[in-house]
Every structure is written in C-alpha cells, then in structure tokens.
Amino acid sequence: MVRKDFETYLSVEGVRIGERDVEMLRAIDRCGSMHRAAEDLGRSYAHLQRRVDEIMDAAGPITERERGGADGGGTALTDQALELVEQFRRLRGAFEGVAAVTESVFPGTVVERTGEVATVETEFGRVLAVVSDERGDVRISVRSDAVVLTLPADAPDREQTSLRNQFAGTVRDLQAGEAVVRLTVELDGGTELVALITRASRERMDLGPGDEVVASFKATAARGVGAVSDREN
Amino acid sequence: MVRKDFETYLSVEGVRIGERDVEMLRAIDRCGSMHRAAEDLGRSYAHLQRRVDEIMDAAGPITERERGGADGGGTALTDQALELVEQFRRLRGAFEGVAAVTESVFPGTVVERTGEVATVETEFGRVLAVVSDERGDVRISVRSDAVVLTLPADAPDREQTSLRNQFAGTVRDLQAGEAVVRLTVELDGGTELVALITRASRERMDLGPGDEVVASFKATAARGVGAVSDREN
DNA sequence: ACCCGTAGTATCAATGACGATACAACGGCG
C-alpha cells in the first residue's frame, strides 16, 4: 500500500532548513556547545559548524558564541532560533495532519472560476473548490478533517456562514478510533464523503448508520487537480 | 522572510516516489518511450530505466514495454501508474494548501486529553485540539482556511454539529484578494484569529471591521506542539 | 541480410555531501 510521505523545510534567503538542521539546532540548545552537539548527534563538528554559519548568513543571528574562558566557551541559541524551530515543528505538524488524514475524491467539471476559486459541477451538485490552473475535467479532493456534520434540522443558513459547500446525505459506515470517529456519508448519486469527527461529537449528535446529516466544507478545504495524461498519441 | 517549503513523496515497499519520479513517469507517458523521455528531461537513459524498474519492483506493473518492431518498440504507462501520478498530485496539492495558508498561533495549557485530542486552556477559552504527545504548555496553531465564520444570530447549536470550537469575536482587519478574503477576528483576551473565506462569502454576510461574528473550527483543524527548548542549564 | 529505434545491462567518471583529521586562536584558571 502506498503511504503519504513528505519532508518539511523552511526556506530563507535560498537556504532550506530541514529536519536535520532543526535537530542540529535542538542539539546545540540542549548541549550548550557545538562540539557536544556534534558528538551527541554522531556527526562531524566541522560540517556542523559550517552548516550553522550557512544558516546564520541566511536567517540572521541564530546563535551567540563565546570562546575561551573557564569552560572553554560555548554556543547558545537566540530566541529567534527557538522561534524558527517552533515554526518548523508547527509546519511539520500541519503536514502530518494532511498525511494522516484520508481524503474523499470525486470527479467533476469546472464550469466557472474567479481567480483560484472555481465552481465545479459534480454528480451530487455544485462544489466551490480551489483549483489552481486547470479547467475542464478535474478531480476534487476534500480533506476529511475539514468536513463538518450537522443535523438537518440545525443546518446553518447558507447565507449567514462562510461554509459554502453543503450537501445532504445519509451516514453509511462508521469506524470508531480512540478519540476520533471516521464516518462515511453517502451523498446524492452515491458519492461517498468521509468525515472525521471527534468521538464526543458523534455521541452528542448520536449519529449512526442510516441517519440523515448535512455535510459541509469550506471552499478552501476542497482542492481540484486536472487530469494527468498528456499522451501525444 | 522564511517561506514554508516541502517535498512530497509516496512511499511503497520502501521506495519513495518523489517529484522527480513523477516527472519521469509523465515524460514517459508523454513521449511513449523511455529513451525519448530521458532525452526530453535531459537525463541519462540508463538511470532512468533503472529507476523505473525500482519503482516497478515496489509498486507493481507501472509500465508496459515492447521492443523491436517497426517503430523500435516503446513504453506505455498503465492506468495504475496514472492513478499513482494523480494521487501524488493530489497530495502535493494538499501540502501546497498548507504551505500557502497562514495560521493563527496562541499559547495554552493542556488540561485533559483522550488519545490525540486534548482540551487546552487558553486566554479566550477552552479549545479542543489535536496534540500528539505533549502535555503542559503548548502552542495551538489553527489553519486559517479551517475557520468558519457565522453571524451571531445564526450560530449553529453546539450540540448539533461537529464544529466543537466556537468563539465570539469582532472583525478587525480585512485584506481582500482576487477570490479569497483574509479576515482577522479579535477574540476575548485580544487573541487574533485569522480566517480565510471566499470573497463571495464575505459579501453575502456583509462583513466588515467592527462586526460581531462567531469563529468556529473543528478540533481536527487545530494542532498543538510543545515548547521547544530542552536546555539543560 | 541489413537498418533502425527501442529495451536492457555494465562500467567509468564527475559531482556533492559528509566524516575524519589536523591545526590555529581564544580566554579564564591554576
């Protein structure tokens, strides 16, 4: 089975700060010196030091270094460096979220567009989605953690919310995890849309197979990509 | 300024299929033979062929090849390969969405947790968020494309929807793009939450600075990461 | 029988990343 995978980077001034760099910065922070950090990570001091300099050149004052003295000196990270590390971890966390989540995919046709947002005709109705530059036939993919379920009686007025895409359906499958429940909702035309909601939400709404629900998602949570084959023959 | 960056992969049987591989597959599809694909991409046939074999070993029948004949033979992609390419593009699209979107970050403290979902105490109230394994002080980051805005009069009943996190606030800043508007909402305690909604949504709801709104987001759209420094001293 | 463009394989060279090693400079302390 294919697994979604990724690598995270923060690019600044042409330098890409990756996982390895962040581990390096954390080791320096932890150890208080680049020598001990290098030893701790099992890598050479020379290249570690050179890499820190490269990052400093691009990203600004990331370290404060002292040499000589009773303890021989040392290197400390600046707050700016810690902020960088934290930003990296937030970004990686967001990517992990994408990689961990299943998505629902269905075909459609772009019928209108304004900038990046397009109206796509599908089997179950019109969907607003982010479509970068394709036109014609596309496949829409909706992150299942972006799908909001509402009981039909309480469905918000379409005019009064930024939740543009709303579709009625019935709950089919239900897989309970430790904290999160994976619900499959069948829309018109038989299209299946997966929604990820917390266990507590499912219990409060008392959802189960056969129940009618309204599934909603924002236009910015739906993305369209075009057909793939450019075959010449 | 730092830019969010990433590389996308699909891993199958220990082989990581990346951007370069997908470009290779598309070139084969486009050109009809590996030789012409190699030339088209400006890379050597030998390694391209070897790489295709590696991917075939891992991912199954990706190509159908013929040699000899009037045209000398050629290589075609199977539907399975096209599906793989499309899956890659969908994944990359999802990552692009994450990288393009701004996020709102605010500090909080984990007060309770069930599996990956934690209740986090913040300046403006309790937030349900996905927190992998941290405890104590964390920073919550909310993707701004996951924030749903509703007019207070029409705010959905908390009990009847899977939108767990709801906070009242007032619109402060408003930056209009071509198709998408970036709204800053000030919550209790002065915390600022950024929401990305379509231009049409903003017009329909007639939102502007000073207006009261309810900002909502799902627990699965909020992620917490722990403090970064493990300093020993 | 030969030609041609393809698939398939083996081998060498260039490149880049990185560890290993060596050495100078620094500065408080005994």
Next chain:
DNA sequence: CGCCGTTGTATCGTCATTGATACTACGGGT
C-alpha cells in the same frame, strides 16, 4: 606560563547519486 575546552578553518578520503559511454538483444521494414 601552560592547560583546557571551546570556536574557527583547511584538507583529504569515502560514499552515494547520476550522467556518459559502450555494448547486446529485439523485431518489423526495406
């Protein structure tokens, strides 16, 4: 003054990736 653990810098060897090159095998046309 010399010791020590740092920060810096330069150089060399190793390894992995990949382009370059050369070769064989294939099979339908001419």
